[in-house]
Every structure is written in structure tokens, then in C-alpha cells.
Amino acid sequence: MSVCLSFSNLPSSLSLHHLPFLSFPPLPLVLSMPSSNQGWPEDFGFQLGGNGPSYILSVEEGSSAHLAGLQAGDQVLEIEGHNVSTLGPQAVMAIAQTQKNIPPSIGVVSRIQQVSQLSNPSQQ
Numbered sequence: 001m002s003v004c005l006s007f008s009n010l011p012s013s014l015s016l017h018h019l020p021f022l023s024f025p026p027l028p029l030v031l032s033m034p035s036s037n038q039g040w041p042e043d044f045g046f047q048l049g050g051n052g053p054s055y056i057l058s059v060e061e062g063s064s065a066h067l068a069g070l071q072a073g074d075q076v077l078e079i080e081g082h083n084v085s086t087l088g089p090q091a092v093m094a095i096a097q098t099q100k101n102i103p104p105s106i107g108v109v110s111r112i113q114q115v116s117q118l119s120n121p122s123q124q
Helices: 089-097 112-119
Strands: 046-050 054-059 074-079 106-110
Touching: 046 089, 074 089
Parallel strands: none
Antiparallel strands: 046 054, 054 074, 074 106
């Protein structure tokens, strides 16, 4: 069932406070999922960086990566069960982009504290 409310035809003497309260169930969240892994990771809402190991640099809010719980600073450990913990971003992307599952599963561990400590050596 869909309902369309138009307030443009309301008499000027009637305010929105006079309208009956309408309650609707929440709309389902719909994500547009890419049809292949060729644009991984950007098409799934995140970016990789590092020199081996690889880290999540940023995660787009509301993306499939964000909804899956990926966070900036996470270290990438696995792609579809393959150990990639020592590989740089280009090698990790090459592996992910050839996987059949869309998106490929990704195993990470949070390294947020360690990343922030490395970026400011004066705090050590």
C-alpha cells in the first residue's frame, strides 16, 4: 500500500497540527549492489591503503561496507578465506575482484588505536 500526501491544497486556515496522526511502518532499506566485483572496494563504499598489510582508509556512510561494520583503521586479514594479511592494497584488490561472491567476504581486525599511535610518534 502506498500513500501520497499533498499539503498544497490545504486551506490556509488549517495547519498541519490539525491533521490526524498517521503512522506508517518503516520503509525497507534498499541498497544498490554492483553486479560484479570489478569496482571493489570503491563500488562497495570503502577505500584501501597501506604497504602490506592493507588497511581500510575510509568508509562511506550508508554504504554496504558501512552497514557490514567496516571502519577506517581496520586491517584486512582475509578475502573469501584467503590470507591476505601481508599483502598491499593492489594485491588484495586483484584477489577480491576475481571472487565469485558479490561482494566477497572480508575478514578484518580493528587497528584504530595502533594506527592513531603510529601517526603521532610524540605520544609514544
